[in-house]
Amino acid sequence: MSSTNYQLHGSTAVITLDNPPVNGLGYDLRCGIVxxxxxxxxxxxVKAVVLIGSDRAFSGGADxxxxxxxxxxxxxxLLTVIRIVEACPKPVVAAIGGVCMGGGLELTLGCHFRVAIAGASIALPEIKLGLLPGAGGTQRMPRIVGVEAALNLILSGNPVPSEKFKGTPLFDEFIEGNGGDLLKGALAFADKVVAEKRPxxxxxxxRIDYPGQEAFFQFSRNxxxxxxxxxxxxxxxxxxxxAALTKPFDxxxxxxxxCFIELMGTPESRALRHAFTGERAASKIPDVPDDTPARKIARVGVIGAGTMGGGITMNFLNAGIPVTMLEMKQEALxxxxxxxxxxYENSxxxxxxxxxxxxxxxxxxxxTLSYDDFKDADLIIEAVFEEISVxxxxxxxxxAIAKPGAILASNTSTLDVNKIANFTKRPQDVVGMHFFSPANVMKLLEVVRGAATAKDVMATVMQVAKKIKKTAVVxxxxxxxxGNRMIEHYGRVAGFLxxxxxxxxxxxxALEKWGMAMGPFRMGDLAGNxxxxxxxxRRYVEKPSIRYAKFADKLCEQGRYGQKTGKGWYLYQPGNxxxxxxxxxxxxxEAYxxxxxxxxxxxxxxxxxQRCIYALVNEGARILEEGIAAxxxxxxxxxxxxxxxxxxxxxxxxxxxxxxxxxxxxxxxEFAATSGDAFWEPAPLIAKRVADGKSLT
Known part of the structure; x- marks a missing residue:
């Protein structure tokens, strides 16, 4: 199936890239271009060729x-496609509107001419995947915009507006107007190129002439x-x-x-690519179709004006959604x-x-001090004390007061969302929305799906998460x-150490040197021991078979709760x-x-x-096997x-x-044998994947 359209406009052939949503350069599209x-x-x-995408994107790069x-x-x-475009004996004009990134931008660099509309978004984002532009971007971009501008674009990976390159040879002409005018302008430009017999x-x-390049590149490395x-x-x-300066082009x-192939094989690039695809996969719920109608969220209610409630509130205010915040006492409100x-003043x-x-x-x-003021709220999130009776x-x-169809969400970090849902006569409208502290900063939103949570509630919450710029995971x-089920074992193992x-x-x-942002004991002091x-x-009563080191309890018995009390696993000075x-x-x-x-x-x-990270892995595998994570x-x-x-x-x-x-x-x-802790028996999923020669991811 072709992902391009070919049409003649007078003596100009127009090849339109057609692989929604962003014209990813997949196999069919590459074949269509050739x-x-x-x-x-x-x-x-045919005297000239125009290569054009949609209003939304010329091309977002690899599919x-x-x-x-x-x-x-x-x-x-892609390398072959660019070589064929570049070798075409007739002028090829790239008409750039919308997104033009990665391989898409490299494709335009293989064209003989480029026209753009103001507001097009230009980027070489490969570094964000632990890679470098691998289809000529590092060789052609310095030749056309200069070494420094090219290196800045490649090292940042961030999109810049096309206007930033106005006056450089990257663009031969800017087309006035909107997306609909781009094709007209590109055709007029192609006619001009033919009429003027431009080479x-x-x-x-x-050829690049860059005196003092050794000093510049050493400075860049530093x-x-x-x-x-x-x-x-x-x-x-x-x-x-x-290499673009010191070697012939080929x-x-x-x-x-x-370099590209070497980087592709590094664990760092594999990790970044995994995170990139993982973030996109997390937004998909297997049994909730993309076209599930979402409920309208025009007004939000938040219960609790403390650290958590305030942080949650700020997310919605930042996104332009009005919030009513409830407390029990005027002073707390x-x-x-x-x-x-x-x-906000600090910002x-x-x-x-x-x-x-x-x-x-x-x-x-x-x-407000009254629940009655939530009557018009479309989404109400509670951020009250982590106690089931509360x-x-x-x-x-x-x-009793929420309107029909309002979504009722709990910010609980551990409690049973099904039990919470059953405190209402509308369990289908109840969902967990577990924000992480500080809620206005942390990207993660754990969306907890109850047994009765309606599909449209899930679809709505995932859309809301995107609007408030959170990475939502079900x-x-x-x-x-x-998260907290796994971190509990991480902390438990740290206690035994x-x-x-x-x-x-x-x-x-040890864990921070390995890469963790914070070790378990500093994290405990921050969260509150x-x-x-x-x-x-609660575990001692509900799950007496799980063994814990009791030293953490001894600290808490002395009121060493962490940063909020100035003492925990560590000492803290006021304001520091x-x-x-x-x-x-x-x-x-020592006494213990x-x-x-x-x-x-x-x-x-x-x-x-090993012990702390493998504890996360083992519990994670159990969670995966139980279907708690998709x-x-x-x-x-x-x-x-x-x-x-x-x-x-x-x-x-x-x-x-x-x-x-x-x-x-x-x-x-080995840990199981030396500790006698049944937790260390490898999760059945791990044993099965090992036997099958498969991985977890």
Whole structure:
């Protein structure tokens, strides 16, 4: 099936790219472009060719639906297509409107001329996937816009408006008007090229003269060193652009290709590509079709004006959705509104917000002490104390006053959403919307689907998440859902490491050096150790078979709840979040080990990382097998966006695949033998995938 349309407009052949939504350069589209060029070349009546996309996109680059499949490499591949376009004996004009990114932009660089409409979006975003432009972008772009501009575009990966390149040879002409005028303007330009008998401009033939290039590229390497972190792609991008200056074009192309293939094989690029596709996959719910009608969300209610409720409220105000915020006492309500205003004022001081925007957002916020003011709300989210009896009181009130069809959401982080839904007579309208603190900053939204939650409620919440710029991941109902159910075992294992001889600072440093944003004990101090204590107390009653190290309880018994009390696993000075190791904790730990009759041993950083990260993997595999998560990448998205898991490792499930499931399972069995903890028996899904020679992702 062809993904292009071929039409004659006088003596100009127009090849229109037609592979919605963004004209991804899939196999059929590539074949269509080549067929169109061949047809135009063979037709003596054709004097010029225009290559054009839709109003929305010239081309967004590679077709992600073909990533990793044989079709993505099949001939004609993109390099071949560009070579055929460039070798066409008749002028080929790229008409650029909408998105023109990655391979799409590289395709236009193979054309002889380029015209654009103002507002087109230009980018070479491959670095965001741990790659470099692999179809000539590093060789042609410096030749046409200059070395510095090309390198900035390649290293940032960010889109820039086409007007930024006005006056450079990248665009031969800007077309006035809107998308509908682009084709007319491109045809007029093609007629002019033919009438004036302009020579065909091949970017590959341009020679670059750049005195002092060695010093410039060394400076560039020094600049990226501080921001590249563990990612090799920025340095390879610089190497490839330098090759455009130091090597003949064909040799530069070979060098670019070698760099591209090398980067494709790195775990860092695999991690970034996994995150890219995982984020898109997470928005799809297998049994909720894309065309499911969504409910209208014009007004939101939020219960609770504390840290969580205020953060949730800001998300909606930022998106232009009015919010009514409820508290039980005027003092708490005033404090919550004042905090929101202060947060916006801080953004304004940093130049991220204007006074007009601040006033506009605060104008959409109203406070109330009465549930009656939620009568018109389309979505009501509670952010009250994490206690089932408190949730019960709230949802019974909401059931009594909310209008039919209003969505009732709980921000619970662990409690049973089905039980909460059954406090109402409308369980189909109840859903979990678990925001992560600080809710106005953290990207993750865990959407908890109850047994009765209606499909249109799920569709609506996923759309709302996109509107408030969250990465939404669906979880089934279980204690702790996906993220907190896994993190509990991560923390539990860290507790045993302390019993055996490690210190909180050693555990945290080992995991942070490995890439975690924060170790488990610093994270506990930030969240509040009393929260974990409350969960453990519940576990002692509900799941007495699960063993916990009791030292964390001893800390909490002394009121060491973390940053909010100035003492936890660490010491904290007023107004400073820096964690200072506390000798008193070390003394308590020594006494605790003596009580248990444990002789401390030296524990390596490698063991700390293995045990803590493999705990996430094992529980994640159980969650996947139970159907709580729809796919392994959903688990990884939760950990990448909500728990500070290092991006270059791609999430716990992908990391297990990178290490090799066989190796992970062997280590788990060793931990089981030495600890006697039944948790370490590899999850049945891991055992099955190992036996089948398959991966988790």
């Amino acid at each position: 067929a169109g060029i061949d047809q135009a070349t063979a037709d003596p009546a 992600i639906r073909e990533f990793g499949s044989p079709k993505s490499y099949a001939e004609p591949n 065909l401009k091949r970017i590959r033939d341009i 600049m990226v060193k501080g921001v590249a972190g563990p990612f090799p792609a920025p340095f390879k991008c610089i190497d490839a652009v330098q 040799e530069g192309m070979k060098f670019e290709r070698a 005033d404090k919550g509104i004042a905090t929101i205003r202060k947060n 304004m001081k940093k130049g991220k917000l204007t006074q007009e925007k601040l006033d506009q957002r605060m104008g959409m916020l109203s406070g 949730k019960e009181a709230v949802f019974k009130q909401l059931d 979880s089934g109902v279980c204690d702790g859902f996906i 302390l019993e055996e001889g490690a210190t909180p600072a050693q555990v945290d440093k 009393d929260i974990g204590w409350a969960i453990r107390k 979040r820096k964690a200072i190791p506390d000798p008193e904790v070390d003394t308590m730990l 080990r003596k009580e248990l009759g444990i002789t401390p041993r030296k524990i390596s950083d490698a063991e700390i990382v 796919r392994a990448s959903d688990i990884d998205m939760i950990y990448l966006t909500g728990y500070g898991f290092p991006l270059h490792r791609g999430g716990p499930m992908l990391y297990a695949d990178e290490v090799g499931l066989y190796n992970v399972a062997r280590s788990m069995k």
